[in-house]
Amino acid sequence: RKEVEQDPGPFNVPEGATVAFNCTYSNSASQSFFWYRQDCRKEPKLLMSVYSSGNEDGRFTAQLNRASQYISLLIRDSKLSDSATYLCATHTGGFKTIFGAGTRLFVKA
Amino acid sequence: DVKVTQSSRYLVKRTGEKVFLECVQDMDHENMFWYRQDPGLGLRLIYFSYDVKMKEKGDIPEGYSVSREKKERFSLILESASTNQTSMYLCASSSPRGQVGNEQFFGPGTRLTVL
Numbered sequence: 304r305k306e307v308e309q310d311p312g313p314f315n316v317p318e319g320a321t322v323a324f325n326c327t328y329s330n331s332a333s334q335s336f337f338w339y340r341q342d343c344r345k346e347p348k349l350l351m352s353v354y355s356s357g358n359e360d361g362r363f364t365a366q367l368n369r370a371s372q373y374i375s376l377l378i379r380d381s382k383l384s385d386s387a388t389y390l391c392a393t394h395t396g397g398f399k400t401i402f403g404a405g406t407r408l409f410v411k412a
Numbered sequence: 413d414v415k416v417t418q419s420s421r422y423l424v425k426r427t428g429e430k431v432f433l434e435c436v437q438d439m440d441h442e443n444m445f446w447y448r449q450d451p452g453l454g455l456r457l458i459y460f461s462y463d464v465k466m467k468e469k470g471d472i473p474e475g476y477s478v479s480r481e482k483k484e485r486f487s488l489i490l491e492s493a494s495t496n497q498t499s500m501y502l503c504a505s506s507s508p509r510g511q512v513g514n515e516q517f518f519g520p521g522t523r524l525t526v527l
Contacts, residue, residue: 345520
């Protein structure tokens with residue numbers, strides 16, 4: 304079983320829609336959590352860090368559920384420019400960050 | 413603006429060649445990482461370094477070695493390239509050392525093809 308698992312998608316949504324992704328992690332010692340965004344043929348870039356009970360940044364909301372060991376990313380009012388692959392990642396406090404394989408999102412006009 | 417640069421965007425090598433991938437960061441970060449990214453497998457850690465001349469194996473170190481002679485530079489070496497090492501290679505750096513929640517900054521990647 305992978306340490307961090309994501310639904311690969313793709314998720315195809317119309318502009319303006321709300322879409323949510325989940326990411327499950329297996330290591331209960333994980334201390335911090337991240338969502339990265341990766342555009343086609345580009346490097347991953349941090350979208351949001353997720354601490355304690357979650358946080359919000361504009362149209363993006365990240366939630367953490369420690370009991371069920373998953374994090375979620377909610378995107379409201381989707382834009383064409385939101386089309387990308389979203390990677391979740393966990394950090395146990397050492398040097399390593401564990402990444403999921405990513406969820407692909409396509410937002411259509 | 414923070415920056416991680418990699419020596420090549422695209423590289424084509426032949427089986428058995430020795431390959432050097434260079435990564436330089438200008439953020440004075442202690443930690444540097446090499447990943448490979450393959451479809452469906454995500455980012456897999458090859459090696460990382462938390463200080464000059466220090467290196468640690470990641471999850472898939474076989475067939476690779478690394479060198480970190482200066483804080484800003486971390487090199488990945490394929491001693492004898494094989495076709496199964498065809499992949500996208502991503503370098504990253506982070507700071508502060510060992511603390512929870514440190515963001516990783518990635519370079520643009522090197523797409524390596526081994527024929």
